[in-house]
Amino acid sequence: MAIGVLLKQVPDTTAKIGVSGGRVDESAVSKWSMSPYDEYALESALKLKESSGGDVVAITCGPARAGKMLTDAAAVGADTLMHVQIDGQDSIDSTQIQSVLVAALEKAGCEVVFCGKQAADTNGGSTGPGVAMLMGASCVSHVSEVSADAGGYTALRASSGGAERVHVSAPCVFAFDKGLEELRRPNVRGIMMAKKKVIETVSPEDLGVSMGESRVTVISHSPPPEKPPGQKFEGADSVATVVSKLRDEANVI
Amino acid sequence: MDVTVIADSTADGLTPVTAQLVGAAASIGGNTTVLCPGGVGAAEAASISSVSKVVSVEGDCFGTYEGGAWATALDSQATGDLVLAAASPRGRDIASSLAALRKIPVIQDATGLEAGLVVSRPIYSGKAMETSNVDGPCVITLRANAFDAAPDGGTADISTVNQTADMSLAVKEAIAKASERLDVTEADIIISGGRGMGEPSNFSHLNEIADMIGAAVGASRAAVDTWEEIPHSMQVGQTGKTVTPSLYIAVGISGAIQHLAGMKTSKYIVAINKDPDAPIFGVADYGIVATWEDALPALKTELAKL
Ligand SMILES: Cc1cc2nc3c(=O)[nH]c(=O)nc-3n(C[C@H](O)[C@H](O)[C@H](O)COP(=O)(O)OP(=O)(O)OC[C@H]3O[C@@H](n4cnc5c(N)ncnc54)[C@H](O)[C@@H]3O)c2cc1C
Ligand SMILES: Nc1ncnc2c1ncn2[C@@H]1O[C@H](COP(=O)(O)O)[C@@H](O)[C@H]1O
Numbered sequence: 175m176a177i178g179v180l181l182k183q184v185p186d187t188t189a190k191i192g193v194s195g196g197r198v199d200e201s202a203v204s205k206w207s208m209s210p211y212d213e214y215a216l217e218s219a220l221k222l223k224e225s226s227g228g229d230v231v232a233i234t235c236g237p238a239r240a241g242k243m244l245t246d247a248a249a250v251g252a253d254t255l256m257h258v259q260i261d262g263q264d265s266i267d268s269t270q271i272q273s274v275l276v277a278a279l280e281k282a283g284c285e286v287v288f289c290g291k292q293a294a295d296t297n298g299g300s301t302g303p304g305v306a307m308l309m310g311a312s313c314v315s316h317v318s319e320v321s322a323d324a325g326g327y328t329a330l331r332a333s334s335g336g337a338e339r340v341h342v343s344a345p346c347v348f349a350f351d352k353g354l355e356e357l358r359r360p361n362v363r364g365i366m367m368a369k370k371k372v373i374e375t376v377s378p379e380d381l382g383v384s385m386g387e388s389r390v391t392v393i394s395h396s397p398p399p400e401k402p403p404g405q406k407f408e409g410a411d412s413v414a415t416v417v418s419k420l421r422d423e424a425n426v427i
Numbered sequence: 428m429d430v431t432v433i434a435d436s437t438a439d440g441l442t443p444v445t446a447q448l449v450g451a452a453a454s455i456g457g458n459t460t461v462l463c464p465g466g467v468g469a470a471e472a473a474s475i476s477s478v479s480k481v482v483s484v485e486g487d488c489f490g491t492y493e494g495g496a497w498a499t500a501l502d503s504q505a506t507g508d509l510v511l512a513a514a515s516p517r518g519r520d521i522a523s524s525l526a527a528l529r530k531i532p533v534i535q536d537a538t539g540l541e542a543g544l545v546v547s548r549p550i551y552s553g554k555a556m557e558t559s560n561v562d563g564p565c566v567i568t569l570r571a572n573a574f575d576a577a578p579d580g581g582t583a584d585i586s587t588v589n590q591t592a593d594m595s596l597a598v599k600e601a602i603a604k605a606s607e608r609l610d611v612t613e614a615d616i617i618i619s620g621g622r623g624m625g626e627p628s629n630f631s632h633l634n635e636i637a638d639m640i641g642a643a644v645g646a647s648r649a650a651v652d653t654w655e656e657i658p659h660s661m662q663v664g665q666t667g668k669t670v671t672p673s674l675y676i677a678v679g680i681s682g683a684i685q686h687l688a689g690m691k692t693s694k695y696i697v698a699i700n701k702d703p704d705a706p707i708f709g710v711a712d713y714g715i716v717a718t719w720e721d722a723l724p725a726l727k728t729e730l731a732k733l
Pocket of ligand 2: 180181182209211212215233234235236271288289290291292293294296297298299300301302
């Protein structure tokens with residue numbers, strides 16, 4: 175059984191994002207990392223493999239630099255690496271990226287897919303449910319744990335009342351929240367093995383996908399709106415002042 | 428332009444975002460139909476001004492939450508070229524499923540919307556903004572509190588449609604929340620504690636204040652990771668929840684960039700921290716340099732006077 179994991183390389187959460195000429199300046203990003211929720215998706219896929227067998231196929235769609243992240247995934251145990259190489263990710267819309275990822279998952283024969291609930295760059299949350307819809311699969315979102323059970327899988331998902339254990343059968347997509355488990359770290363042997371691992375690099379055309387035109391055109395990127403500087407007070411005596419400002423200036427209490 | 432608004436609701440009725448979705452639709456001259464999944468809040472939706480029609484979509488599938496099934500059931504009624512939903516966990520899920528079903532783009536978490544469809548939204552966890560233009564039909568989710576709500580006073584007709592979809596998911600077990608406290612994503616005021624609270628039992632002070640002002644209690648990741656008693660559902664930030672309340676009070680939280688990513692766009696931010704150089708003061712409208720041991724009792728006293 176092939177277990178698909180969708181991984182996206184994003185600027186590290188600590189990296190500064192600069193804007194120049196109306197576009198985010200990617201060349202100034204100091205460090206690229208696997209998107210945080212994707213780390214939990216990968217961890218959970220590896221756990222599923224350990225308990226019920228299968229091959230973990232790590233798939234990314236992105237520019238050349240994203241290959242390194244696949245090697246990092248191999249270092250903790252991903253078996254097969256597939257890189258759909260494209261440039262200019264910010265100019266493709268949700269339908270385009272989803273059709274590429276679905277074609278990659280089909281090529282790898284994945285009926286069970288793990289992904290992040292939201293990527294740290296787009297902050298979208300569109301891909302998991304979208305990919306599921308296109309695959310004719312069920313999607314469980316905000317998942318923190320998945321295990322195999324009779325006839326399918328049990329996933330723990332957040333709900334308005336707390337949490338729920340839900341059952342689904344393949345094909346299915348699990349969009350991951352922060353998981354309950356500690357993330358594993360690569361050991362030296364894993365890192366050495368990963369360096370030798372071949373990354374299958376393909377283009378959307380190789381997968382038989384014609385990307386078409388994006389229906390969403392980015393006009394510009396800009397720095398976030400500046401907040402006026404705040405007021406700072408010393409000592410607990412100032413609490414009364416702040417409370418009256420919250421009532422009279424800000425009108426929030 | 429015909430706009431379909433998918434109402435955002437909990438078991439108790441509509442959330443305030445629904446009127447904001449209608450307000451945003453009205454601001455671009457939309458002719459608005461509101462869909463109420465499972466029929467929740469239909470009467471309430473009809474009383475929002477500038478709604479032309481309310482469709483209560485009722486079907487068995489609405490008994491259990493499954494984004495794909497809900498989107499499939501709503502599809503035939505979502506006749507507008509523009510479909511708006513809330514950027515809540517469910518709203519995003521339904522919006523993405525509906526967009527994929529129709530093979531049209533989805534744009535999440537918009538904070539600005541103009542006719543001709545120009546959409547702006549934060550990206551990279553609020554470290555930059557993106558403004559884009561959409562050509563053709565699309566689904567857009569809107570961030571809570573970013574748009575003015577349409578006022579009350581509507582008298583729209585309500586029609587009821589029976590429409591269900593195949594479910595592929597079954598709930599085996601519901602696990603109740605550790606406490607009956609308000610969730611941070613639903614609250615208009617949030618008071619959060621960090622590692623500076625020292626002990627998880629000290630969160631009782633935050634609970635007490637929260638009860639006085641109808642707030643939810645949140646936490647930093649360090650607090651959630653250090654103390655078992657503080658559940659992940661309380662975590663605010665990059666890998667926790669993104670919140671935009673009217674008031675966010677951060678107590679004993681340093682203000683790491685990943686925490687800021689989840690709360691920086693709150694309307695007003697108060698920080699209580701003993702370290703005058705804590706980065707949280709960089710985003711605070713009102714900063715109080717003090718220990719919580721000193722500041723929280725004073726805060727209780729002042730709030731009791733209101
Ligand atoms: C990939 C990634 C994702 C992350 N996601 C998140 C996230 O979603 N949310 C999040 O919060 N963090 C997140 N973090 C962690 C983040 O980097 C910080 O470690 C965390 O926010 C620190 O929490 P804190 O402010 O409670 O603790 P600390 O940094 O330890 O700060 C404690 C603060 O309390 C103050 N203090 C101490 N005693 C008192 C007292 N008696 N009275 C008043 N003040 C006092 C101190 O001056 C200090 O500023 C993430 C990190 C990574 C790498
Ligand atoms: N280009 C991509 N390559 C691989 N996985 C992706 C890509 N874009 C999104 N994903 C997956 O989908 C999740 C949600 O992304 P988004 O819809 O952009 O918020 C991410 O956390 C990834 O798991």
